[in-house]
Amino acid sequence: MGKRRVGILTGGGDCAGLNAVIRGITKSAVNNFDMEVVGFYDGFLGLIEKRFTILTFEMVSGILTQGGTILGSSNKANPFEHRVREGGQERCVDVSEECVALCEDLAMDALICVGGDGTMTIAEKLSRKGVNVIGLPKTIDKDLAETDITFGFDTARTVATEAIDRIHTTAQSHHRVMLIEVMGRNAGWLALEAGIAAGADIVLIPEIPYSIKEIIGVARRRSRFGRQFSIVVVAEGAAPVGGTQTVHRIVKDSPDPIRLGGISHRIATEIEEQTGIECRVTILGHVQRGGTPTPLDRLLATRFAVKAMELVEERCYNHMVAFQGGETVPVPIEKVAGRQRLVPLDSPLIKTARSVGTSLG
Numbered sequence: 001m002g003k004r005r006v007g008i009l010t011g012g013g014d015c016a017g018l019n020a021v022i023r024g025i026t027k028s029a030v031n032n033f034d035m036e037v038v039g040f041y042d043g044f045l046g047l048i049e050k051r052f053t054i055l056t057f058e059m060v061s062g063i064l065t066q067g068g069t070i071l072g073s074s075n076k077a078n079p080f081e082h083r084v085r086e087g088g089q090e091r092c093v094d095v096s097e098e099c100v101a102l103c104e105d106l107a108m109d110a111l112i113c114v115g116g117d118g119t120m121t122i123a124e125k126l127s128r129k130g131v132n133v134i135g136l137p138k139t140i141d142k143d144l145a146e147t148d149i150t151f152g153f154d155t156a157r158t159v160a161t162e163a164i165d166r167i168h169t170t171a172q173s174h175h176r177v178m179l180i181e182v183m184g185r186n187a188g189w190l191a192l193e194a195g196i197a198a199g200a201d202i203v204l205i206p207e208i209p210y211s212i213k214e215i216i217g218v219a220r221r222r223s224r225f226g227r228q229f230s231i232v233v234v235a236e237g238a239a240p241v242g243g244t245q246t247v248h249r250i251v252k253d254s255p256d257p258i259r260l261g262g263i264s265h266r267i268a269t270e271i272e273e274q275t276g277i278e279c280r281v282t283i284l285g286h287v288q289r290g291g292t293p294t295p296l297d298r299l300l301a302t303r304f305a306v307k308a309m310e311l312v313e314e315r316c317y318n319h320m321v322a323f324q325g326g327e328t329v330p331v332p333i334e335k336v337a338g339r340q341r342l343v344p345l346d347s348p349l350i351k352t353a354r355s356v357g358t359s360l361g
Helices: 018-033 044-049 096-105 117-128 153-174 189-197 212-224 263-275 295-313 348-355
Strands: 005-010 036-040 052-055 082-086 089-093 108-115 133-137 177-182 202-204 230-235 247-250 258-260 279-283 319-324 327-332
Touching: 005 018, 005 044, 018 036, 018 108, 018 295, 036 044, 044 096, 096 117, 108 117, 108 295, 117 133, 133 295, 153 177, 153 189, 153 230, 153 279, 153 295, 177 189, 177 263, 189 202, 189 230, 189 348, 202 212, 212 230, 212 263, 230 263, 263 279, 295 319, 295 327
Parallel strands: 005 036, 005 108, 108 133, 133 319, 177 230, 177 279, 202 230
Antiparallel strands: 036 052, 082 089, 247 258, 319 327
């Protein structure tokens, strides 16, 4: 009988800390459980196309501080809706049975799926087909249900905060309204936390529709009191009262086809047209995903990885490792799939922002 095996894939968008997880899984598997680790390339696409490798101790040495993922990722691949082109036409096919068969052929104890809500939703569907899955919560949006934090978030928050700090000095020098647009999709965690940390004057999040009159009012009041500049942090999913989110583009072959972005340009135009105050927009974009992970994200990723291997050993399958109250705990993956964790209106963060004079639009 050969060695026991566990599989791992990194789905969805990349973020800092993925390599730390791959390293943690592989080293824990080899050191503690004498298990082999099957690494699938490019998320679920590697599972679909049968592209994988056996991860060795040597392969994961030295990758702790690297951004991205050595296995590659994909935010389009979905075994239940795999796009194929036949006769010049594209259609979706369900190849999940072939993926289940591959997992059986590889004799894996479990498949560890690292990702956000889309990855967890696919993992939960695979679990219903008999694949033993373990989820690990990764997203810069911090919008996964049942966990206090996800790895990747702290690095993105740090990058966003440092960028706002740098823009602050330019805003002050040129007496402008500076708008900084950050990621987050439908959740405002990244904008809110980076905005508070950087001392933004206005923070706009999806959970609280904004009023352009309120934004203009804040800028004018600051000007009257000698502060001839304003810093506005805008979540990409922010929307005006009675309005809708700004869609940058539609990616048809993605499980989540809507790509938000550009709302800050819309707001800047309205401010300039109504006040004559000069505005500048900075969209941070994918710079928030890349680079060296912060110590917190390295620690979180490593703790999640070790806990995942413990769950595999305990045969506690079909759970996601969550971070609750400072501890790593398993939660049933069906409680996570298809849900988003948004900023509650009674969040202490919202109270904190308002208490220090930050407008929420």
